[in-house]
Amino acid sequence: MPAAPPPPLQIADAQRSVAAELDRIAPVIDELGRRFTEAGHEIALVGGPVRDAMLGRHHNDLDLTTSARPEQTEKLLKGWADAIWDMGRAFGTIGCRHGDWQVEITTYRSEAYDPSSRKPDVDFGDSLEGDLRRRDFTVNAMAVTLPGREIVDPYGGVVDLAHRVLRTPGRPEDSFSDDPLRMMRAARFAAQLGFTVDPAVVDAMRDMASRIEIISAERVRDELVKLVCAPYPRLGLTLLVETGLADLVLPELPALALERDEHHRHKDVYEHTLTVLEQAIDLEATRLDGPDFVSRFAALMHDVGKPRTRRFVEDGTVTFHHHDVVGAKMTRKRMKALRFSNDDIDAVSHLVELHLRFHGYGSGEWTDSAVRRYVRDAGDQLARLHVLTRADCTTRNKRKADRLRRTYDELEARIAQLAEQEELDAIRPDLDGNQIMEILGIGPGREVGEAYRFLLELRMDNGPMTEADATAALRAWAERR
Incomplete structure (x- = not known):
């Protein structure tokens, strides 16, 4: 299973980590600091790179903020950067590449959403502290001035980082009103960092959940992908469900919380689904080039057809006949609404439709013909289907779990044997x-x-x-x- 969230961070450790990271990225920040200050501008490393430096995480994508306007930034980068791009100019951002480093430099700014608009109104700011105040969370509202390397932390981000908690620099209601996508980001950062979320932030998310409807489907989708691919997705998904955000962006997930599984065990289908997701993550470490969004999202969606197919039988049992087919259709519809690519939609919905196929295998009654069809129908999703099928076993009955594992081991062995003999991955008729x-x-x-x-x-x-x-x-x- 995925590792538990990390323990609290010692501030002294954070200070040592950030000092070491600043030394590592010195070839970039020292020269940029000199260029901008000599031209009369302020510049600072800001946001995620500062946070991650304190956590001991290294990467070559750097975000900086400056008092310089975009045209001034572009001028100062010429002769130093290997390449410059300005797709974010309207938002005050100029990007560049210098060797192995990707750098984005953004003018101090303040931005807010009109209540009925999906796009922010951007105004340039005039101070570093004002720029930090507009950021989403205190752990992302820290900066390191350049070239002096002074840490600027007006909102207590270091302390919050040490306690692994997400708070907003100002009132969360103001922050989420400015940019409702920050509610999704709260869930995403909880999943990525293993942080808890301040109760005031959770309350604001619950009260303002409906504001997410003004955000474009593409931006919501991108946050959801990052959340699902994070180390601790259960934390983020649970937060979305508890605050009502999931009702608006992924309603199929909270709908599962009301359903009992087909064996009437203590867990409902919602808890079963989160467990399947975690077990799929555990399996992808050795079977896929993870983190693998398609595999994880298929695990999350594999039982969404159960609420619509639940039927009660006279003997007191409950059935979910054809929930695989219904779930595949629901998955396709939801992913289209979130503007996923056709390739991702086809892959995930195909896995949902096939996730029950193995249960017809019994104790090995399938003929070679049935095994060939299993491989053919899975197509290029066979490796992911192996992961999903194995992850879908959440029984606490050790004897049953061992039997299912051995049976699937046998099926995989038969697939491998037939593949070696017959090139199963390229099955064609014997005549063209x-x-x-x-x-x-x-x-x-x-x-x-x-x-x-x-x-x-x-x-x-x-x-x-x-x-x-x-x-x-x-x-x-x-x-x-």
Whole structure:
């Protein structure tokens, strides 16, 4: 299972960590500090890089803030940066690359959302402290001035970092009114850093959840992806559900909290789902190039069809027949609403639809033909399907869990054996389209496709055939028609 959130941070350790990180990035910050101050401007390292430096995390993407206007920043970067871009100029941001370093420099600013607008009104500010006050959380509202390397922390970010708590620099209601996406960011940072969220922030999220509706689906999607791919996604997802934000951005998840699982155990489907997600994360470490969003989101969505398919039987049991198919359709609809790519939508919904397939395997009754179809239907999602299927076993019955694991081990072994013998990952009929047309004496058309599908099913049932046997079978099929 994922590691527990880290223990409190010692301030002395944070100070040592930030000093070491500043030495590491000195080739960038020292020269930029000199260039800007000699031109009469202020400049400081700010936000995430300062926070992560105190946590002992290193990266080569640096955010800085300055009193210089964008055109002045661009001028000062020329001759130092290897490349410069200005896509964020409207927001005061100029980006550049210097060797292996990616740098974004933003003019001091203040921004606020109109109650009915999805886009912020941006005004340039005139002080570092004012710029820090507009930031989302105190742990992101710290700066290091350059070139002097003085830590500026007007809102207690160091203390909050030490206690691993998320607070806003000012009133959370004001912060979330300025930018409602910060409510999603609170959940994302909880998931990424393993932090708790200040009760006042949670209350504001609950009271203002409906404000998230003015934010574009793309921005919500991006925060959700970061949350799901974080080390502790349960923390963030639980916060979304408890504050009512999930009702608006991912309503299928809180809907599970009211459903009992099909075996009437103590856990509901919501808790089962979070456990499956955590077990999928544990498995992806060795089976996938994780963190893997598709695998994790499939785990999160695999049972969303249960509320709509729940039926009570006379003997007191409950069934969820076809919840895999219904859940796949619901998953596709939700991901489209969140503007996911077609590739991601297809992959996740396909996994949701297939997640129950293994349970027909029994204790190994599948024929080789059934194993081939399992591989064919999974397609390029087979490795992820292995992860999802194994993660979906959350029983506390050790004997049953061991039996399911051994059975799936056996299925994977059979897949590997057949793959080695038959190249399962590229299953094709034993005759191609040109051969079909030549043997049957026909031209391109629907009948060629029908013949191709017949030969593919034959290949699934019988395994590889010789060209002569495939030809005889094709002729017999044509005669029967």
